[in-house]
Amino acid sequence: MQEPLRLGLAGLGTVGSSVARLIEQHGDDLAARIGRPVRVTGISARDRSRSRDFSTTGIEWFDDPVALARSDATDVFVELMGGEDGVALQSVTTALEHGKSVVTANKALLAKHGNRLAQLSEEHGGALAFEAAVGGGIPVIKTLREALGGNRVSRVYGILNGTCNYILSRMEAEGISFGDCLRDAQALGYAEADPTFDVEGYDAAHKLSILTSIAFGTRIDRDSIFIEGISSIEPVDFAAAEELGYRIKLIGVAKRAESGIEQRVHPAMVPKDCDIARIKGVTNAVAIDGDFIGSLMLSGPGAGGNATASAVVGDIVDLARGARTPPLGRPTSSMEPYVRAKIQKHAGGYYLRLNLPDRPGAFASIARRMADAGISLASIVQRNRPAGAAPRSELDLVQSVVIITHETTEEAVRGVLAQFEAEGDVHGRPQLIRIEEF
Known part of the structure; x- marks a missing residue:
């Protein structure tokens, strides 16, 4: 020996x-x-x-x-x-x-x-x-870098942070607020005393930047990732998602686009019947779309001492056997500069929740101006006060409207929402969640 x-x-x-x-x-x-x-x-x-x-x-x-x-x-x-x-x-x-x-x-x-x-x-x-750096015990680096080395990858996406997935899963199941759920996560050791790195999406973004590099042969560029966290999600958003047939997940997505490579981390509404929607608790999942393999998903424990140690020792075993692979999947001399796709050109459907003044014509004005911006509406849910109920506070003078758009661009949606805010057409900040049809 x-x-x-x-x-x-x-x-x-x-x-x-x-x-x-x-x-x-x-x-x-x-x-x-x-x-x-x-x-x-x-x-x-x-x-x-x-x-x-x-x-x-x-x-x-x-x-x-x-x-x-x-x-x-x-x-x-x-x-x-x-x-x-x-x-x-x-x-x-x-x-x-x-x-x-x-x-x-x-x-x-x-x-x-x-x-x-x-x-x-x-x-x-x-x-x-560095297998343990992404997905804890899930062998996603080895799979992407070695097992799928013959594929041309078009998209990598998944649930990359167990803390956020735990919080969102509990908010959906129990109807509790983000703050209450976060405190429970901290008490259980799932969230740090300062949870910003997890709940604002930075942890998932770091992992996504590594996956992007290996998947597309580009240099790591974590600073070019569009990032949104989950702290703005409210119970009312889960109620709307349930009615519409969706679940809310913090998703990391990297994909090829006409203008470059698109990297983004943000909450998304995903159809209940898709695989990623079924991932609950602190579990992580990564899906890879390749031209020959089709779509492949790996899921498992994304954190914890034993799961992460398993991945670390797996790397040690490879080294002991003499395995040597370029760290990022190909020699650094052949890696391409990262070209950032324009997130504002991202097209898809969007969930919007607006708080409008409870007065005649308020919604008609909003709908007309969205049409003028080229945004087609797929569905509208308007929640009014019960008939005959008197307003108890200033908030009762506001009606909540949920809008689902047909495919449109992020640029168009954000532009019209900024206009609504600037001109006082809505109360508070509008909620925007992308709809991802995985």
Whole structure:
């Protein structure tokens, strides 16, 4: 049997500890599968004194993860510290510059520095593996980069953030507000104390930028993604979606368009009978449309220590077997610059919820001006006060109108909504949710 593959493990939080424990428990099976032992020989974390749920006997401690990354006793550097800059970037860069292979679950790091890190990997001969960075335990990177390498991909889309999917699933099922559901998610550990990164769509956008690069052979460009979060979604939107036969999901979509590659993360109404609508709770799902494979969907746990550790160790097994694949699916020298499609030209149907003054002719004026903007209306639901009920507050002087449009452009819809707001035709900010026919 060959010499052991020596791992330097930086970051011993939920995922890092799960990786060490998996290797400890399944070591004999891993060695039998790949023909050589896999051992954690060096570790680094913020707190040396903290007790661990795996044995640290015979493992060298490094206070500085960069020193661990350059150590001659490390064959593969496993970065599970998190963060897009700082010590995570320094240590991964150091490992690659020393010709070592790197395994990471750090989507923020890859979304910001992935192009340069992939180039370093190629220049110095070490692999850069990151299955766990997108979709947790779902093997979507390997599927897209390797198994579907013979396909020309036209679209990648899915549910890329379990926190948002949990919140939206509960809001739909229980009719509770976003704020109440978010507090429950935080209490259960599904959402951070500062949930902005998740609920405003940035986490999903980082993952989407990586998928886009591999799917379309373009350089990673996270800054060109159109992003909307879920904090504006209200129970009334779920009630309307139910009546119309839709569910509301936070969707990440990357697709080829005439003007370039379209990348967007936003809430969407999806038909109840489509596969993506059936994904509930903290589960993630990614669908890939290819010219020969057709449509393929993978779903499973998108986060959590064990699921993410499974993906990390899967990458380690590949490296132990000698597998080497260009990190982003093709050599960096052949990757194309990212050309951003114009989101304002995106065409589709839209759900609009407007609060109009409760007076004769208010809606007729709105409908006429939408027609003048070339927007055709598919359906209208107007919710009035019960007959004879007296207004109890200023809000009771407003009628809620839900509009579903036929296919139109984002430019036309946003233009007319901005006009309504500027001229005082609506109360508050109109709600706009795209309709996606997957």
